[in-house]
Amino acid sequence: MPPLDVPALVLRNTHLSPDYNVLHLEAPAIAAASQPGQFVMIRTAAGTDPLLRRPFSVFEVLRDAAGSPSGISVLSKRIGPGTARLYDAAAGDRLLVLGPLGKPFSLVSPPAEAWMVAGGVGLAPFATLTEALRSTGAPARLFYGGRTRADLFYLDWFASRGVTLDLATEDGSLGAHGRVTAPLDDALRARAASLPVTLYACGPEPMLKAVAGLARTYGRSSQLSTERIMGCGLGGCYSCVVRVREAGGAPHFVRSCLNGPVFNGDDLVWE
């Protein structure tokens, strides 16, 4: 389906912390078409400052009382003027939302397990992935790291959907002390090679690089959702490139909006 651009009503803005918020947006057609791992481009201001849209993973697909898709939510972290506007958005505002865009995750089926690895706001694509995995029946596990326990959200949401949680905080206030890739490494080492696992990861680039390295070390496949500064989301501007090397070819830049944002971890070339 071609992407749509809709003036979505802000239904709710939930502040999770002084930096993080979840915006509920009314956008039934985008919600119905979204697949896990896809993103939308949101215009945060009607004027020209900020000028460009911002990319956000579809966090949740919202449903009405009858169970039909009615909207989406996005998980946002306030880091600049665009995300500051989204943090301050109020119910009743309208925001232009363009999507769904990009290549989604590929789902695994039992007996394969899906191990999700999230760093900070990189949690964003994993709620929809969790819902989709429930339909395939693949067991899901979430390795989730943040600076401190106040930066980890939706833990009950994932737990209530049968997701096994492995948490890590850099200050040790919840879960393992340090980076989330340490418990991931331990779990991969403990898992018999005969039991299939696919890693799904989204977060800061050093984390993605570490996950790709662990996947290689333990012979597991990985699907990594990249984050790049993106101008248009549609392939027009060539801003959001990542370097890839596919099947013996030379490394080259591809647009993460069209060829991604989800890439096979083995294909990505790290700078």
Added chain:
Amino acid sequence: MDLSVRIGSLVLKSPLMSASGCFGYGLEYADIVDLSSLGAVVVKGLFLKEREGHPPPRIVETPSGMLNAIGLQGIGVHRFVREKMPELRRLGAVVIVNVCGSSIDEYAEVTRILSDCEGVAAIELNISCPNIKEGGIQFGCNLASTGEVVAAVRRATALPLIPKLTPNVTSVPSFARAAEENGADAVSLVNTFLAMVIDPETRRPAISNGMGGLSGPAIRPIAVRMVYECAKQVRIPVIGMGGISSARDVLEFMIAGATAVQVGTANFVDPFIWPRLQAGIEDYMTRHGVARVADLVGTVDF
């Protein structure tokens, strides 16, 4: 209502074109934009060979604008002809190809290849990209080099030839005249303004190339002034661009002297802008009793 405009031997159904580098190869937008409804689709700049471009970050936002240094990443002219042109022809797009080169020979060679390709309607000569070390702006910032490369490409093609001019010179009209004197059918202006953003926290430039080209609404009044100046000094058509984001802006450029316009950065913000621009132009023509949009060109009351 007549929206057609003439660029050399080319009659376009509308004055609206995509700006090179802001619309991919056109096909990226085919499922949301009727490419045949545009006056022309100006595709991303092409060298003879594929080009890697600069490492990210390649863009940064600025007040009402953006800075880019993509570095002319591209698939090269051969793959363009083979992989993109058949579909562009099938969709009925009027295709103008932005031609790059690191030597005069390369400009001429790329142009010759495109001239033999069915469906290429015109050549836009990129002598104004601020972001690459070789080619591009080195030709566009020197009057003699501009004349030389335009003359060489003129000999290589019978297609309408449109040098794209840089604003990063003291007098854009003298470059427009140099282009005209050496056989150009039109000129397009302005390319981006060479600019820089530095993060004081890190003391590093915001984009990997250090400097980049500024575009968007921030540059529009400067671009309008340059189009106005150039249109007064050449007889060939001027294609105007620089921050156009609404029908009002299109009309401003045309009244300043532009025969047609290109829309770049605004397409990033709103890829569904094209029918709205056309409707806005038609609404203006109705309100002002203008039957032919070409009658507006250069009608500034000053």
